[in-house]
Amino acid sequence: MSTPFTQLTSVAAPLIEDNIDTDIIIPSREMKSTGKTGLAAGLFAGRRYHQGRTENPDFIFNQPAYREAAILLAGDNFGCGSSREHAVWALAEYGIRAVIAPSSSPIFAGNAVRGGVLPLVLPHATIADLATFGGPISIDLAARTVTAGVVIYGFDIAAEARAMLIGGLDAIDLTQKSAGRIAAWQAGNQSARPWVYL
């Protein structure tokens, strides 16, 4: 169960670089506990802080206009690299609820949907426009629109991902509704391919 995502209005912090990998989003050294919390301080740690953990004023999140940003604008292949879900947990805990990028890594996008963070795909040019716009933008997930002032952009998202985000649904609960069907399939498969089962 994640926090349902319906509508969101926020300024959007531009970090428009390609291949922002999960090591950048949260370095492995910041994953200090075996749990899923306490990660916000490690978000973008390598860029957010100088040595001695003082704020780097040049980093986008440390600039006054973007301190409360709940939307991140990024480049191609956001969240590539390690499958660590801590990247999503850290973003969500920090307060980022949507990442708008031309593409994100398949593993990151899957993790994001399950963690209540919207991986929103828009073309490079649109993202550049949103960065130039600068003011608060609004995302309506049910309507699949991003509104910046008077301009409205549509976006696509897989139906299942959209339903999961809007409902804050737990995928395990959903799948367990099909438990009977899964068990029947497995029984058939076990006779057909017994070596699969140990």
Added chain:
Amino acid sequence: MPSLFDKLWDRHAIADTPGGATIIAIDRIFLHERTGAAALNSLAAAGRTVADPARVFAVMDHIVDTLPGRSDVTTMPGGTAFITETRAACRAAGITLFDIDDPDQGIVHVVAPELGIVLPGLTLVAPDSHTCTQGAVGALAWGIGSTEAEHALATGTLRIDRPRTMRVTFDGVLAPGVTPKDMALALIAAHGAAGGQGHAIEFAGPAVTALAMEGRMTLCNMATEFAAFSGFIAPDAVTFDWLKGRRYAPKGALWDAALADWQDLESDADAVFDREISIDATGIAPMLSWGTSPAQSMTITGRVPAFSGTGSRAAHDKALAYMGLVEGQPLVGLPIDAAFIGSCTNSRLSDLERAAAVIAGRTVAPGVRAIVVPGSSAVKRAAEAKGLDRLFTAAGFEWRESGCSMCFFAGGESFGAGQRVISSTNRNFESRQGPGTRTHIASPETVAASAIAGWISAV
């Protein structure tokens, strides 16, 4: 008409969901101590159990030290909790764990094929992006996050959207000294780190089928660096011979039945893919990364490229600044501080043998720290039986216990800021091997040759 991917998918598709995803049966799950405790503890806290513990395995590889005499105490601050909590959670869930002292301990993607836990036609998932490595045996294997791992553990399934398909065909014959690592880097350099975006990628063609099993694993390993959903290779006699007799592989009549079933695991001649890429393998030369993405790679004897118009000029300049390089600079001859041979990409016996052959009685250059980390305890024993440990240590390399080791920095051992490392690993990301560390990824041969020279060197 169906492709190999279609066949793998159809064998596991249980039901379509109202949202257009598919419930896919998961045959094997592999956990490790970095995230194993998080998934298992979260599952238990929700009052859920592991559906079929006999098909779930775990190993200590990410956090555990690779220094001699290792224990639950780690150089990574706080690492002990990851080890002990994963151990306890595996025990409580009834999951087979290859623990620190287990003879089968090693990197998950080395161990699973080695033990025959992954087989042709299976689905296998693990909370590790390089799970695609295991597609080399003709399985559908992919990396997932912790929440997805919980879903797979609890239900024996995952809900996924059907990925688009791609075939990458390597035509021709590799030149001597050119390796699967070079094939992968050449592909990613040509088509970008997002080039395989979300696709299920079949690697095919004569240069792929000519590869031995371990080389196929190296190639599939790098599929995630290409942003693929997964990478895989149709199983053939090479695959079947390699797997036969391995501990968890079927035996006797069951093997015969499996073998008969696996004959169909190839793309039909008229199979259609959403995308196709062809590469002339004959033209591939040994590769080396110059920047901070695997896409920023070049032939080792080339010069650091000028900005090409793909991506952004700023990103190009940033990578150059981070790596301490300028456009047009040759990399051969650039002094290095360290050389690392290991990781799920290039740490198998054949990798170590080829590196050892390059060393051929010579010694590591003064001032260069050189490390070899076998991919599994079994690889380590096999290498020691061949005397490779003595060869490496006589040359001045550290000979380690198996694990992920310094492929990534988790707060423990590091190469240090500004240190230039040539590494047989898979990621040259900023600070991947330590804050400020400058990583060049290459084949084990190139790493060995450079360690001996003291600067970046072709074999």
